[in-house]
Amino acid sequence: MQTFHIETVGCQMNVLDSELVMATLLQEGFQYVDSPKKADILLFNTCSIRQHAEDKIYSALGRLKHARESHPGKIIGVMGCMAQKDAGQIFRRAPHVELVVGPGQIARIPELIRKIQAGEGPQLELSLERKGKSRREVESSFDFFDPHRERAARANPYQAFVRVMFGCDQFCTYCIVPRVRGPEQSRAEGEILAEIDQLVEQGCREVTLIGQTVSKYREPTTRMPLSGLLAKVHDRTSPGGLERIRFVTSHPNSMTRDLLDAVRDLPRVMPFFHIPAQSGSNAVLKRMNRGYTVEKYREVLAAIRETVPEASITSDFIVGFCGETEADFEDTMRLVEESRFKNSFIFKFSPREGTKAWELFEDDIPEEVKRRRNNELLALQNRISEEDSAGFLGRKVEILVEGASKKEESLPIYGESTKLQLTGHTPCDRIVVFDGSPEMLGTIQTVTIEKTSPFTLFGKVA
Ligand code: 5AD
Numbered sequence: 536m537q538t539f540h541i542e543t544v545g546c547q548m549n550v551l552d553s554e555l556v557m558a559t560l561l562q563e564g565f566q567y568v569d570s571p572k573k574a575d576i577l578l579f580n581t582c583s584i585r586q587h588a589e590d591k592i593y594s595a596l597g598r599l600k601h602a603r604e605s606h607p608g609k610i611i612g613v614m615g616c617m618a619q620k621d622a623g624q625i626f627r628r629a630p631h632v633e634l635v636v637g638p639g640q641i642a643r644i645p646e647l648i649r650k651i652q653a654g655e656g657p658q659l660e661l662s663l664e665r666k667g668k669s670r671r672e673v674e675s676s677f678d679f680f681d682p683h684r685e686r687a688a689r690a691n692p693y694q695a696f697v698r699v700m701f702g703c704d705q706f707c708t709y710c711i712v713p714r715v716r717g718p719e720q721s722r723a724e725g726e727i728l729a730e731i732d733q734l735v736e737q738g739c740r741e742v743t744l745i746g747q748t749v750s751k752y753r754e755p756t757t758r759m760p761l762s763g764l765l766a767k768v769h770d771r772t773s774p775g776g777l778e779r780i781r782f783v784t785s786h787p788n789s790m791t792r793d794l795l796d797a798v799r800d801l802p803r804v805m806p807f808f809h810i811p812a813q814s815g816s817n818a819v820l821k822r823m824n825r826g827y828t829v830e831k832y833r834e835v836l837a838a839i840r841e842t843v844p845e846a847s848i849t850s851d852f853i854v855g856f857c858g859e860t861e862a863d864f865e866d867t868m869r870l871v872e873e874s875r876f877k878n879s880f881i882f883k884f885s886p887r888e889g890t891k892a893w894e895l896f897e898d899d900i901p902e903e904v905k906r907r908r909n910n911e912l913l914a915l916q917n918r919i920s921e922e923d924s925a926g927f928l929g930r931k932v933e934i935l936v937e938g939a940s941k942k943e944e945s946l947p948i949y950g951e952s953t954k955l956q957l958t959g960h961t962p963c964d965r966i967v968v969f970d971g972s973p974e975m976l977g978t979i980q981t982v983t984i985e986k987t988s989p990f991t992l993f994g995k996v997a
């Protein structure tokens with residue numbers, strides 16, 4: 536039997552794509568192995584968002600230069616965003632790679648592997664590039680495939696991502712995603728609900744609806760917005776069945792009243808929003824082509840806090856974007872200070888060829904300035920996260936028990952052991968670690984918080 540392994544980096548889209556590829560390969564009779572070294576077929580699911588992510592893949596590929604000498608017939612493949620963006624360069628820099636597949640063509644992976652094994656040589660499948668093509672041409676070059684889900688292909692059986700949108704039309708000037716993932720397209724309601732039914736049948740307790748701009752979801756025929764979709768998914772929930780619904784990533788410009796009301800009124804839609812701000816300076820937001828001002832962003836946060844007071848909000852920030860002055864950065868610090876995000880993901884700007892920023896602006900902020908700003912913003916956010924976490928001390932929280940904590944991962948979960956360190960998330964998406972027993976996996980438990988750190992709460996089952 537042929538064995539395979541997939542190494543995944545990048546966002547939730549990639550995690551989901553890897554799951555889908557794994558499911559199809561299992562169904563086609565391939566066998567999964569944990570070891571990249573032993574696998575007959577080794578796939579890298581890649582990310583292009585920052586240079587660093589790409590460099591890491593090239594060095595991993597470099598280390599495999601002689602892999603086929605000791606493992607004849609081993610197939611090395613690259614899928615995901617880097618495959619779409621840099622196919623030619625991958626074959627040039629790593630000639631031992633035989634398979635390159637863009638994110639819109641992953642359904643074809645088993646067939647392409649068979650072709651390589653039949654001696655047809657290296658295989659390349661990509662979507663049409665957006666440049667110079669009509670939207671319809673580009674769209675139709677994607678195989679939209681989110682087929683049968685497979686429990687064995689997920690890290691844990693209780694949680695799953697469900698794609699509700701493909702692609703992105705936002706064209707933030709720093710971002711490569713619209714180029715590699717194609718135009719924004721929402722999936723049909725019927726498809727999404729059928730997939731969720733299947734997941735629930737497989738024991739799934741929480742679904743996270745994902746899209747690069749999920750808050751812009753519109754059903755292709757009925758034009759139903761995300762609030763309507765949330766209500767329909769909510770109809771599928773039940774105690775002991777589907778217990779929780781989440782959605783990421785939101786865009787500040789589509790946080791409409793109906794969406795906030797839906798999160799308030801649907802008890803199984805979790806009070807959690809990921810709404811990247813990217814910067815606290817209007818001049819920078821403008822150069823980023825984000826389409827909103829800081830004032831507008833503040834209004835969105837205020838509306839959420841008023842409608843769903845228990846909600847937690849997380850954000851993304853880029854520091855050191857082209858032309859970012861010290862005063863711009865201070866504006867970002869101020870926004871973080873006053874917004875009290877549960878967490879912020881902070882990135883140093885990394886210029887990407889193929890984006891507007893690459894064409895129009897100079898990457899003029901020195902690396903040490905980027906690093907300093909990154910550290911300052913991180914320290915501020917950590918302080919806020921720590922203070923907010925401390926507010927949970929002594930409180931009772933409901934968590935979905937997801938699995939053993941990292942420390943316990945090597946222990947047999949279903950073995951004889953009766954006491955385990957378990958983890959789960961609160962409705963507002965805070966991680967909780969506590970002692971429990973294997974029967975608790977996949978259930979909702981109430982935990983009393985006894986200790987806190989910036990990003991983890993520790994407690995005891997109440
Ligand atoms: N450089 C640094 N960070 C980036 N992001 C997107 N593009 C870049 C880039 N070129 C960040 C944004 C986005 C997150 C997923 O990655 O903050 O929200």
Ligand code: SF4
Nearest residue numbers: 545546582583584616
């Ligand atoms: Fe995800 Fe964007 Fe990275 Fe692609 S480039 S894997 S869409 S974060």
